[in-house]
Amino acid sequence: MKYLRTFELIEAVVRAGSIRKAAEDTHLTASALNRRIQNFEQEFGWPIFERLPRGMRLNPAGELLMQHIGLQRTDLARVQSQVADLSGERRGHISIACSQALLPYFMPDQIAIYRAAHPGVSFTVNVRDRTQAEQDLASFSSDLALVFEPVHLVDFEVLYALPQPVHAVFQRENAMARKPELRLHDCLAHKLVLPSAAYGVRHLLELAAARKGRSLAPIVETESFDLIRHYVTCEDAVGFQIPIGLSAEKQDTIAHRPLAERDVPVGRLLLGQKKGRTLPVASSKFGQQLVAALEQRAAH
């Protein structure tokens, strides 16, 4: 869309931090780019950049403008998507920010199902912790967020909330596999493999431990849920995860059991969008599909 070119160039300058670097990225000369910025500022009525000896930085007016640019671009995408829909074909691009736990099974399944029905739609899946996911929505970087225990919930419109108890994960030979439900102290007796502090599971466990006057001393702390799942088979340790990220297969080498609700509060996996925003058709419909899929899980 050519009339958005100036906005793209402004964004390039913001990213690059200087006109000369942005000029390289955008395959323009610095002088041409410089003049476009200057012309825009004149039309706009105020400077949008601070000129520093080392380059350019947005001033407050520029920050406000960037919001407008974001809204502008996403709203255009919404219109394009609606227009494509009335021509019968569903086209477009869906970006979703989601917790790591959704990556192994849930998201791939859901995307495949959607794409089978609408091959013209492409996806961006951004892995985000619970803080980042909300920022992603706010900055229009993602249309949807599916995240465990988000923090602020400002500007976050909840489309569906799925309760998810924290599960302990261990190798299937472990004695804990014999109980249907575990107490926190059962787990704390073992070696712990924990996700790092940014994650909701860790947050809930910390809360629960503090309530019992215990503290968590993991032997391994990691950002990778994959590593947690695999490590427990290496050293007979206990990891923690939410069930949507775990396989239901019986013949798996690892087993998992829920923690008692009276020990560790049940977390919520929230599907949401930016409050007040009208999503493109594709994103909106995919959101509905996710709601249906989550409802089905809740019914089990």
Next chain:
Amino acid sequence: MKYLRTFELIEAVVRAGSIRKAAEDTHLTASALNRRIQNFEQEFGWPIFERLPRGMRLNPAGELLMQHIGLQRTDLARVQSQVADLSGERRGHISIACSQALLPYFMPDQIAIYRAAHPGVSFTVNVRDRTQAEQDLASFSSDLALVFEPVHLVDFEVLYALPQPVHAVFQRENAMARKPELRLHDCLAHKLVLPSAAYGVRHLLELAAARKGRSLAPIVETESFDLIRHYVTCEDAVGFQIPIGLSAEKQDTIAHRPLAERDVPVGRLLLGQKKGRTLPVASSKFGQQLVAALEQRAAH
């Protein structure tokens, strides 16, 4: 704003109904305008106009695009307004749709007060009946609406509601001036000067009359509240209006008294904006001023 030129041209074609007429309005040649439309459609990916033998008309895709254009323009105004505000000066333009009753006293006062504090702000005051006012908000034609008894209330976010009983208006020599409050049948005994059906006062009166099994037979029916006010002195008739549109001056040649609430329901004067929209600073602040002014009236 030059990058919005294409949108302006599209809107001109929509208004004019043909490229050639729009070309005159926009001081371009038909060929240049034609090519801009064609180029835009190509970039956009779909035609936005139907080509008829008599000219151009928006197709459904074009209708969707027009929404985007409206949002785009108003959001830019919002940003400009916010930027102006952070430079200390308040600038911008406020458009308000309001009922006719606000024109003689309330709106001029309020605008003068606001402009005394912020001379850089200009106003558009659109006189609209209760149906049109809501359409104005929806189409971004007005930032605010101050309207008596609106109809639908969809997409209408109420900022303040002021109760307004219907008042009867007559020349001060009329015997009714001696009572503090009037019954409906008192008025129906007189010659009636009524606003036309689009207005809330008429609507309330019709409801009240129907409830009593009476019908309204006005000797004069008009869209002009001004005419109503003045006519009652010409023939000793009774008009009806809401108090915010009436002077409180004692020495006036006309008097007015409220109708009993048990006869005619009290209407509401609603201040509102389009639901979900973030107004420019100027409009938002003016809205706050109006709320304060209406609150003060309510306290009396």
Next chain:
DNA sequence: TGCAAGCGCTGCAAAAAATGCACCGCGTAT
């Protein structure tokens, strides 16, 4: 039925705008 009028659209030349190049002044780091 023929004809004028109005419509969208197109080839081509002229006008306008955007771009690239060379270069300036300035502050900073080496």
Next chain:
DNA sequence: ATACGCGGTGCATTTTTTGCAGCGCTTGCA
């Protein structure tokens, strides 16, 4: 002191936009 990277500017060049003339088409009217 010097070299580097920064934003900004004058000028020639390239690209884009515009105006002009004219095409084919449909509609309304004599």
